[in-house]
Amino acid sequence: MRYLSTLMLALCTASAGAAPPTLTVYTYSSFTADWGPGPAIAEAFEAECGCALDFVAVDDGVALLGRIRLEGPSSKADVVLGLDTNLVAEARASGLFAPHGRRVGQLAVPGGWRDDVFLPYDYGYFAFVYNTEVLADPPRSLRELVTGPAEQKILIQDPRTSTPGLGLLLWVRQVYGERAGAAWKQLRPRILTVSKGWSEAYGLFLEGEAPLVLSYTTSPAYHLIAEGDKRFAAAAFSEGHYLQVEVAARLKGAREPELAERFLDFMLSERFQRHIPTGNWMYPAVALPEGLPEGYETLITPARALSFPPEEVARHRKAWIDEWLAALSS
Amino acid sequence: MGRLAPCLGVLAVLGVTVVATLGALLLTAPAGWSDVVHDVYLRRVVAFTFWQASLSTLVSVGLALPVARALARRERFPGRDWLLRLLGLPLVVPTIVAVFGIVAIYGQNGLLNRLAGAVGLGPGQYLYGLPGILIAHAFFNLPLAIRLLLPVWQSVPGESWRLAAQLGMSGGQVWRLVEWPLVRHAVAQAAGLVFMLCFTSFAVVLTLGGGPAATTIEVAIYQALRFDFDLARAGLLALLQVVCCLGIAAAVQAMGRPQWVEPGAGRAHARPDLGGRVTQVLDYTCIALVAVATLLPIGAVLSAGLAGPVFAVLGDPRLWSSALLSLGIALSASTLAVLAAVALLIGSRELRVVRYREGLADAAELSGSAVLVIPPLVLGTGAFLLLRPLGDAFAWAPAIVIGVNALMGLPYAIRVLGPPMTRIASQHERLCASLGLRGFARLRLVEWPLLRAPLGLAAALCAALSTGDLGVIALFGSQDTTTLPLLLYQRLASYQMGEAAVTALVLLALSLGLFAALERAIGGRARA
Numbered sequence: 103m104r105y106l107s108t109l110m111l112a113l114c115t116a117s118a119g120a121a122p123p124t125l126t127v128y129t130y131s132s133f134t135a136d137w138g139p140g141p142a143i144a145e146a147f148e149a150e151c152g153c154a155l156d157f158v159a160v161d162d163g164v165a166l167l168g169r170i171r172l173e174g175p176s177s178k179a180d181v182v183l184g185l186d187t188n189l190v191a192e193a194r195a196s197g198l199f200a201p202h203g204r205r206v207g208q209l210a211v212p213g214g215w216r217d218d219v220f221l222p223y224d225y226g227y228f229a230f231v232y233n234t235e236v237l238a239d240p241p242r243s244l245r246e247l248v249t250g251p252a253e254q255k256i257l258i259q260d261p262r263t264s265t266p267g268l269g270l271l272l273w274v275r276q277v278y279g280e281r282a283g284a285a286w287k288q289l290r291p292r293i294l295t296v297s298k299g300w301s302e303a304y305g306l307f308l309e310g311e312a313p314l315v316l317s318y319t320t321s322p323a324y325h326l327i328a329e330g331d332k333r334f335a336a337a338a339f340s341e342g343h344y345l346q347v348e349v350a351a352r353l354k355g356a357r358e359p360e361l362a363e364r365f366l367d368f369m370l371s372e373r374f375q376r377h378i379p380t381g382n383w384m385y386p387a388v389a390l391p392e393g394l395p396e397g398y399e400t401l402i403t404p405a406r407a408l409s410f411p412p413e414e415v416a417r418h419r420k421a422w423i424d425e426w427l428a429a430l431s432s
Numbered sequence: 433m434g435r436l437a438p439c440l441g442v443l444a445v446l447g448v449t450v451v452a453t454l455g456a457l458l459l460t461a462p463a464g465w466s467d468v469v470h471d472v473y474l475r476r477v478v479a480f481t482f483w484q485a486s487l488s489t490l491v492s493v494g495l496a497l498p499v500a501r502a503l504a505r506r507e508r509f510p511g512r513d514w515l516l517r518l519l520g521l522p523l524v525v526p527t528i529v530a531v532f533g534i535v536a537i538y539g540q541n542g543l544l545n546r547l548a549g550a551v552g553l554g555p556g557q558y559l560y561g562l563p564g565i566l567i568a569h570a571f572f573n574l575p576l577a578i579r580l581l582l583p584v585w586q587s588v589p590g591e592s593w594r595l596a597a598q599l600g601m602s603g604g605q606v607w608r609l610v611e612w613p614l615v616r617h618a619v620a621q622a623a624g625l626v627f628m629l630c631f632t633s634f635a636v637v638l639t640l641g642g643g644p645a646a647t648t649i650e651v652a653i654y655q656a657l658r659f660d661f662d663l664a665r666a667g668l669l670a671l672l673q674v675v676c677c678l679g680i681a682a683a684v685q686a687m688g689r690p691q692w693v694e695p696g697a698g699r700a701h702a703r704p705d706l707g708g709r710v711t712q713v714l715d716y717t718c719i720a721l722v723a724v725a726t727l728l729p730i731g732a733v734l735s736a737g738l739a740g741p742v743f744a745v746l747g748d749p750r751l752w753s754s755a756l757l758s759l760g761i762a763l764s765a766s767t768l769a770v771l772a773a774v775a776l777l778i779g780s781r782e783l784r785v786v787r788y789r790e791g792l793a794d795a796a797e798l799s800g801s802a803v804l805v806i807p808p809l810v811l812g813t814g815a816f817l818l819l820r821p822l823g824d825a826f827a828w829a830p831a832i833v834i835g836v837n838a839l840m841g842l843p844y845a846i847r848v849l850g851p852p853m854t855r856i857a858s859q860h861e862r863l864c865a866s867l868g869l870r871g872f873a874r875l876r877l878v879e880w881p882l883l884r885a886p887l888g889l890a891a892a893l894c895a896a897l898s899t900g901d902l903g904v905i906a907l908f909g910s911q912d913t914t915t916l917p918l919l920l921y922q923r924l925a926s927y928q929m930g931e932a933a934v935t936a937l938v939l940l941a942l943s944l945g946l947f948a949a950l951e952r953a954i955g956g957r958a959r960a
Contacts (some may be wrong), residue, residue: 131918132926136750158826162925164658171661172816178824192661255540260638262655290643294540295560297639301924305532306639308929310541324927383927419659427473431645 124154125361128179130166131159132382139381146373153361163265163348167193174198175355180362183223183350183369187409188268190220190349191416199351200359202366209370210389211347212407220349223369224384227343227404228269229319229336230256237313240337244277247314247339248289255294255312257303261423264299265346266316271426272415273344276408282422286429296430319343319402320383327380327397335402342406348384439779442772443799449839450674450802453814457667460817468668474652478676481631481648484562485680488569488630493623495570496577499722501611502715503578504585505706509716515723516582517948519575520893521730524900524943526917527635528924529936533729534568534640535559536736543728564640569633573626575726579893580625583886584618584851585611590701597704606705620688621847624681624798628805628843631677649673653807663813670810677805682798689790730940737937740930750919751935755942758899758916761830762946765837766895770887772838773845776800777853785857800846803839811836812904829913836904841894848890849883856882888955895950896943916942 125147134140134157144155160166163184170182175198185193193199199219206215211222230247232240237254241247247256259267278285294312297303307315314337325331350369352362368374375386379395386394468474503512522530537543538559545555559567592610601609634650641647649669657666705711745751776796784793803811815832860878864870869877902917914922916939923932 131922135922135926136748137926137928168658168661172813173820176820260644260651262644262651262659263638293643295639295642296644298635299925301921302528302531302635302639304927305528305924305929306535306539309532309535309539311535311539321927328927424473427644430643431476431647 123358123361124156125151125180125358125365126156126158126178127181127183127365128158128160128166128170128177129182129184130162132162133157133184134159137381139377142377142381143374147365147368150368150373151361151364153358155365163189167196170198170353171196177353177355178357179353180356180358181350181352181365185220185349185351186265187345187347187349187412188265188272188415188419189412190217191412193351194219194412195416198353198355200354200356202351204366209387210385211387212345213409217349220351221366221370222347222349222387223374224378224382224387225345225347226384227319227345227407228266228273229317229321229339229343229402229404230314231307231317231321231334231336232314233333234335235333236310240314240335242338243340244273245341247292247337248285250292252291254292254314256289256292257294257307257312257315258296259300259303259316260296260298261426264297266300266318267296268419269344269346270316271422272410273408275422276344276410277341283425283429286426290430293430318346318383319404320379320385320398323379323397323401324383326400327395338402338404340405342408343404345407345409347387347409348382435782436779438775439777439782439796442776443796445772446799446802446839446842449811450806452818453806453811454667454671454674456814456817457663457670457810459664460667461662461664465668468665468672474669477647477649477652478672480646481650482676482680484565484569484637484646484648485627485631485633487562488566488573488633489623489627491566492570492573492626492630493577493619495722496574496581496622497619499574499718500578500581500585501607502718503582505703505711506715506719507586515719516579517944517951518727518730519578519723520896520947521940521944522572522575522726523893524896524947525730525733525940526900526902526920526936528921529733529932529939530571530729531568531636531639532736533733534564534571536732537728538564538567543732560640560642561646562641564642565633565637565646568636568640569626569630571726571729572636573629574722576629577622577626578722579889580622580847581615581618583848583889584615587852587855588614593701593703597701601704603705603711606703616688618688618847618851620685621850624685625801625843625847627684628677628681628801631680632673632805632807634807649676650807654809657807657809657813663817666810666813670806673807674802674805678798678802681801682794685794685798689794733933733936733940736933737940740932740934740937742934742937745931745934746938750914751916751938754914754916754919755938757913758939759942759946761834761837761915762895762898764834765841765898766891766950768834768838769841769845769894770849770891772842773800773849773890774853776842776846777849780850781854781857784854785861797846797850801843803836804843808836808902808904815904833904833913833915837898837901838894840901841897844893844897845890848893849886852883852886853879885955888951888953891954892947892950896947899943899946900939 132138140157144157147155160169163186166182166184167189170177170179201218202221204221206221209215209222211225215222241250258270261267261271274285275282300317303315304317306312319336322334322336325334350366352359352366356362370388372390375388376390378384378386379398525533535542540555540557549555588610596606596610632650633648634654637646637648638651649672653666653669653673656662656669780793780796783789783796819828856879864874864878900917902921916935920932920935920939923935
């Protein structure tokens with residue numbers, strides 16, 4: 103048995119050395135999974151570039167930045183795809199990424215795009231998702247959520263460990279400003295629990311533990327399109343919804359800089375973007391000629407896209423998390 | 433010195449791993465001890481970590497005592513072997529799956545609340561908070577403690593029972609004079625291990641704890657390493673965790689030193705305290721309660737899996753390549769862990785039995801746990817920093833994963849193999865010496881027949897643990913190295929709860945099969 107396992111591991115590692123040229127893209131694992139947009143995108147790009155596209159996948163966007171910072175200038179990565187706007191300031195400060203030098207006026211990202219290093223490839227909004235058969239009268243604003251009945255529980259994620267958790271923290275900060283701490287104190291009795299990541303909270307929600315869960319406005323689209331299940335909806339909040347934009351950039355030390363640039367162009371083309379709505383369950387960063395897939399029209403459209411500039415998030419994140427901790431612990 | 437050499441070798445590997453990993457992180461920046469010491473938030477976190485770990489250990493090991501005793505007293509009842517194997521399952525269930533299973537039974541909308549609703553009682557909200565943490569930790573560790581305690585109970589020599597019967601001892605006297613002196617060592621060992629496991633618990637504490645008031649040091653380490661990318665702080669916190677954990681575990685384990693048993697003829701004799709309808713009912717009630725409480729969440733995991741898209745998931749080649757990789761890692765890691773445990777224990781029992789250096793022996797056995805209390809993320813990051821000068825550190829991924837899994841399994845193997853190996857030495861050392869029985873002959877004639885069963889259990893436990901462990905693979909994984917637990921987490925992160933449930937089912941079946949196969953193949957037909 104031991105020989106078998108050694109042989110197997112040897113085979114697994116041997117596949118690393120492929121024929122040149124190979125473009126190496128670091129991303130997160132739900133992007134490259136069989137059911138994610140990665141495989142179709144790799145196939146489309148390989149067909150037109152005459153190269154091999156090698157995805158290296160880690161947990162999520164936060165792990166992605168961590169890995170790039172660990173590897174530093176000697177990284178094998180040509181392109182990093184999958185950071186979100188809240189990580190951009192730290193990623194830029196690492197000095198590892200190269201400016202993209204493109205005009206980005208045609209992008210469909212709400213509020214426009216100005217960054218000269220990172221290019222967006224999709225976006226979405228955080229929202230509280232509910233089951234319409236369980237909850238007839240969902241809150242219509244963040245203020246209603248905060249002041250609502252304590253027995254109607256919500257599931258949220260921890261801003262110290264999770265991207266949506268941080269999103270909610272910023273959302274509350276946008277709406278309540280300096281009174282965010284008090285708002286969290288008021289919200290506290292409604293919180294059933296605060297989970298480590300999105301998967302735990304969403305899993306508990308699907309088991310019926312609480313009627314509302316922090317997720318994305320596009321979550322109901324998954325249930326509708328992939329499962330034919332019409333029960334789920336996102337609660338539209340009148341103050342607007344916090345925006346999450348996912349971005350990619352080329353590394354300064356890329357071994358295949360031309361292929362990397364070509365990939366970034368490809369990323370903003372319809373051939374990449376059409377895999378986003380039903381692969382990554384986010385909105386494409388470029389308007390698709392054939393429009394969004396059927397089912398997306400049932401989703402709520404936020405009244406306003408809320409967001410902080412990345413630098414402001416980087417500057418205040420620690421203090422705001424401390425404020426959150428103080429309001430929910432003690 | 434000959435018998436101490438392999439032990440020193442293992443200790444050296446452990447020492448180098450701990451010092452190098454933590455050192456690699458600490459050296460990235462000037463360490464801020466004073467920041468850590470004066471951090472109010474951190475002080476609260478440390479206090480809470482101690483509090484929940486102590487309570488969890490008390491509940492898990494405290495409940496395991498009567499149940500293990502009941503199982504030891506009732507050696508034959510239908511399904512006993514399978515019950516013991518099923519009790520191994522909670523150990524291998526990935527945390528997140530276990531949380532879903534626990535919630536399906538004990539949650540707001542869980543089975544218990546629905547039953548309560550059916551008889552007209554309102555739903556009770558009791559899970560989220562300290563009760564949730566304790567229930568989950570008992571779910572993981574109560575069966576572990578039972579499995580660790582049971583073999584020790586079964587090692588009570590027949591002569592002792594005969595004597596107890598001749599003296600007409602009551603149940604209470606049997607416990608006080610025969611059983612407790614013998615199991616005390618194993619109880620302390622189990623409590624030490626459970627304490628460390630609960631101390632380093634993370635997702636369970638956060639998710640079922642109800643809010644950030646329930647934060648363990650492990651969360652703070654994760655936060656420092658991931659969001660803050662403060663490697664030095666993560667290294668410091670990991671060091672703090674290692675010191676706290678090993679300190680407490682050492683104190684707990686010092687309370688129970690092994691008791692010497694005079695060599696007996698090994699003749700079987702029934703326990704004198706089996707009669708009586710009341711004790712019988714009590715024993716079976718204990719067993720049934722634990723079986724139901726533990727197996728219900730497992731049942732929920734199984735039924736969720738069977739309700740999912742079984743055939744679609746089973747038809748996915750990725751599932752099988754992941755399963756094969758997990759199997760390969762599990763077998764390699766388990767082999768390494770058992771070999772390392774044996775090497776370490778040969779030295780520690782020499783210290784204990786031949787040289788009467790109990791303190792040193794305890795320290796050697798406890799060092800085997802050092803790696804268990806370092807978070808996988810810290811180990812992975814440290815390994816990366818260390819290997820970076822050698823080129824592409826991620827090419828080492830499979831070797832690192834196997835090594836880390838082996839080191840994580842080591843404490844379990846030590847606790848399974850320690851008591852019987854020490855016992856063999858204490859009973860047969862002089863006989864072996866007088867017969868000039870050494871080396872391979874001693875191994876074949878003395879050790880192997882007596883150690884087969886525990887070796888089987890240790891290998892099975894380590895392999896099963898490794899199968900279910902997400903470990904460092906998440907940090908080192910790429911397209912080519914997806915283990916079964918990683919595949920499961922990936923599905924969960926992509927709305928595919930049904931597919932994830934089926935994957936969990938496959939994972940459980942694989943672990944259980946591996947467990948039963950190794951236990952049988954190595955341990956033979958003897959009961960562990």
